Amino acid sequence: MPEDLSLKPYSNAPIDTEAGRRRSLAAGSLAHAVHDGLTDVIYVLLPLWQAAFGLSYAQIGLLRGAYAGMMAGFQLLASRGARHWGRERLLVAGTALAGLAYLLAAQANGLIWLVLALMIGGLGASTQHPLASALVSDAYEGSGRTKQALAQYNFAGDIGKAVIPGISGLALMYISWQANALLLGVLGLAAAVGLWRLIPDEAAQAGRAKQKALTETPGSPVGLAALIATGTLDSGVRMGFLTFLPFLLQLKGAQPEHIGLALALLFMGGAFGKLFCGYLGARLGPVRTVICTEVLTAVLILLAIVLPYFSLMLVMPLIGLALNGTSSVLGGLVPDFTSRTNRDKVFAWFYTGTVGGGACAPMLIGAIADEAGVVNGLVTLAGLLLLTVPLGLCIARGLRGA
Structure with a gap:
């Protein structure tokens, strides 16, 4: 039986196979699209939350700041956490946490509950940029196509920003914001499952010998x-x-x-x-x-x-x-x-x-x-x-x- 490497902390060895590279790019792009979409859909929901809970503009700013602040503040901790728990685990968990935040927001009955939900969402979102970017970059190391792959990864993020808020805006013409938030939460959880299946299991062992031969010369x-x-x-x-x-x-x-x-x-x-x-x-x-x-x-x-x-x-x-x-x-x-x-x-x-x-x-x-x-x-x-x-x-x- 082959060793189950999916339960171990990641190894940042390069991926040798083209199939592994494509799967890593697909996983990174999926994470970027879903996370960016779940981040920007907040703009669609803010006016509805203001009307539902009688929020002031300062409180609206607090909601947006709660998400953005957690996302910005925990990115460095996410990179450290990946060394202990594994990049795959943390990226999957962060995506699931972003989905859970919307499931909690759908049950909100006031400002405090919404702030807590969005703080959880920002914490989950903090894993995406450092871990998914590094996943794609490591996968294409030595292929001569690292920058093109990262461009595709970034493009996927913009697609998510356009599609998820756009679909949510249309859906809100027919369903309540609570139902919309539930669907967004389900999307986040489904994306987490997709990432678990997409990230190549062989990433922990492929190219291990190749890594030893690499001479790294990072910039100043x-x-x-x-x-x-x-x-x-x-x-x-x-x-x-x-x-x-x-x-x-x-x-x-x-x-x-x-x-x-x-x-x-x-x-x-x-x-x-x-x-x-x-x-x-x-x-x-x-x-x-x-x-x-x-x-x-x-x-x-x-x-x-x-x-x-x-x-x-x-x-x-x-x-x-x-x-x-x-x-x-x-x-x-x-x-x-x-x-x-x-x-x-x-x-x-x-x-x-x-x-x-x-x-x-x-x-x-x-x-x-x-x-x-x-x-x-x-x-x-x-x-x-x-x-x-x-x-x-x-x-x-x-x-x-x-």
């Missing part, structure tokens, strides 16, 4: 710090722009339904951008791609300010492509700055920075907008994004110094 710590800073700025600008884009469109005379269309066009371009920029980075070079897309994003933000509404709608997919595409290239660079044994930890640091930047930037730009207007707030975002150019040069030097 300064380059890694620049990479995390770039990811933090990129995520912060993206979240800040998405937060205040509706208000910019209102200034241009857009109605609520027009704003929805603009966001749909932007997200469509963003989903394609994740995939396209990942492949572009593998050909043009990741650092060159990052610098080009960040500068293009800054220019497009400024262009969005001056264009009239209908002209802006035409370029909205391009804005989405540049705005979202860079993140897949940045995520693909993480394996270049870490040894295999520290990959979960470094991914955790990277995603803690990006989630933290996405949480802080809207508050900063909101304060500027309160004092100087939305337009000046968006100009500030474009200026912040230009800081990624010297950071990109630091990343390049860090790679050369490996």
Whole structure:
């Protein structure tokens, strides 16, 4: 009888077989799609919770912050926990916990219950980015397709963001929010079962001899710090722009339904951008791609300010492509700055920075907008994004110094 390796802590040895790589990519993509969808569907449910429980805007912010704070704060602990309990176990458990959170939310009778449920959901979600990213990266190590695989993994996350909240929004026309939350919980539990079956059992033993022959030359710590800073700025600008884009469109005379269309066009371009920029980075070079897309994003933000509404709608997919595409290239660079044994930890640091930047930037730009207007707030975002150019040069030097 072969030894049951699925019950042991993971080994980060490379996977030799193409079938094993595909299964790992499928597992990582499934985790990313479901977790990102369960994270963003909160935006659909917040107005319903406000009406059901008479919540203030501050309490609404508390609900969103409870989920995001737990997700950001426990990513590093998730990477450490994987060393003790195994990557597969922790990723499956985190996905099940995210589903359980919605089952609990469906039973909520007030704010405290909802906050506790969302804290549990954020705790479960904290496992996805560091563990699933490292799973995909390790699977494609040595294949020459690591960055393309991570681009596909990131693309799956955007699909989840679009599909799960969209279907939930349609379902809420026919069922109660409680029934909707129950279905979301079942989705999370079903995804956990799917991950348990998808993650290759042979990952713990395949390529063990190959691992001994590897000579690892990770990039410099300064380059890694620049990479995390770039990811933090990129995520912060993206979240800040998405937060205040509706208000910019209102200034241009857009109605609520027009704003929805603009966001749909932007997200469509963003989903394609994740995939396209990942492949572009593998050909043009990741650092060159990052610098080009960040500068293009800054220019497009400024262009969005001056264009009239209908002209802006035409370029909205391009804005989405540049705005979202860079993140897949940045995520693909993480394996270049870490040894295999520290990959979960470094991914955790990277995603803690990006989630933290996405949480802080809207508050900063909101304060500027309160004092100087939305337009000046968006100009500030474009200026912040230009800081990624010297950071990109630091990343390049860090790679050369490996």
